[in-house]
Amino acid sequence: MKITDVRVDFLKTGRTLLRIFTDDGVVGLAEAGWRHDRIFVTWLNEVIRPRLLGQDPLQPSRHWDRLALGIPEGTPQDWVKVPLDMVGAVDVALWDILGKAAGLPLYRLLGGAARTTIPLYWSIGSGFKKTPGQMMADLQRGWDAGFRSFKIRMDWGPFRQDADPEKDFQIAQHCRAALPAEAAISFDANNGYSVSTAIRQGRRLEELGFAHFEEPLPATDLPGLRQVVDALDMPVASGEQESGRWRFRDLLQLGNPDIIQPDILLGGGITELKRIFELGELWNKPVMPHSPFAGINSAASLHLYSTLINGTRPHEFSTEGTAPVEEIAALFVEPIIPINGMIHLPDRPGLGLVLDEKALARAIV
DSSP states (O other): OEEEEEEEEEBSSEEEEEEEEEEEEEEEEEEEESSOOOHHHHHHHIIIIHHTTSSTOOOOHHHHHHHHHOOOSGGGGGGOOOOHHHHHHHHHHHHHHHHHHOOOHHHHHHOOEEEEEEEEEEEEGGGGOHHHHHHHHHHHHHTTTOOEEEEOOOOOOTSSSSSSSSHHHHHHHHHHHSSSSTSSEEEEOOTTOOHHHHHHHHHHHHHHSSSSSEEOOOHHHHHHHHHHHHHOOOEEEOOHHHHHHHHHHOOOIOOOOOOOOOBBBTTTTTHHHHHHHHHHHHHTOOOBBBOOOSHHHHHHHHHHHHHHTTOOSOOOETTTTTSSHHHHHHTBBSOOBBTTTEOOOOOOOOTOOBBBBHHHHBBBB
């Protein structure tokens, strides 16, 4: 089997479809980038496609090394190190091909699933511009869809430090009071606090019974993260912005978060996230993957997460950055969508997703 083409299409659902074609007719699927990422198209045309055409697609780890590390194998492009989020997209598509060629679901290729039914949490953001009532209305949509675990995100970013922690707390207080006691809820500051504010805010969230406190500080402040972790009893989570196992090594050594949250693209794809999961096991750290978009990459993240023996926490689910889940589902012959806040992974080959070509033609921008 050889790779014959690598193609990107921008979709009306808000995602960027990556397809890797082979001479056997097997097509690997992934989503490239976080938006309509035209920068990815340039990388694809100039660097990635020339290195993949004519290659054997059934060796994703080897291609990961070639792209991410710039290992030379005879062409000028081989010397260029491709950004890990782009490597991650290629890697997901290659693993999909491998699973389809083997006739096995991805979780079986990765060693076998500890579970194929996985609980999800409803992730909703933009708290910085919402009232408590507006945030609760967004949570209600998740409740009505059957979700019973939730996360509210403030989406501040690292350059609006301590902008309005009191309003953030009012949102947290309102949402916690409005949900039943058995519904778990977590809080994401999205890099928005200084160390002292994060500790003070974290203690108040502890009193409300929040499940975890995510990204209290800018991702660059690992010593500060350790201060927050040491000061709080509530689990502190971080890692969604880290790329590769080396950055996660530094995160664990310097920041010591209670929970690590690798992203299927930013972390470097299935090949690298498997290593990061193993690093988490070595450090005895729970894993809760970052996965803010419904669709193909979410399925890839869920396949890998299903193989983790200690992966008992809910997996993130959100449609904020995409079209409604029904529009995403319409792209596939047999979609993988939540039912009552749970995902049931199919036993179909690869990711278990096959595109509906007519629906795809209508969705391409």
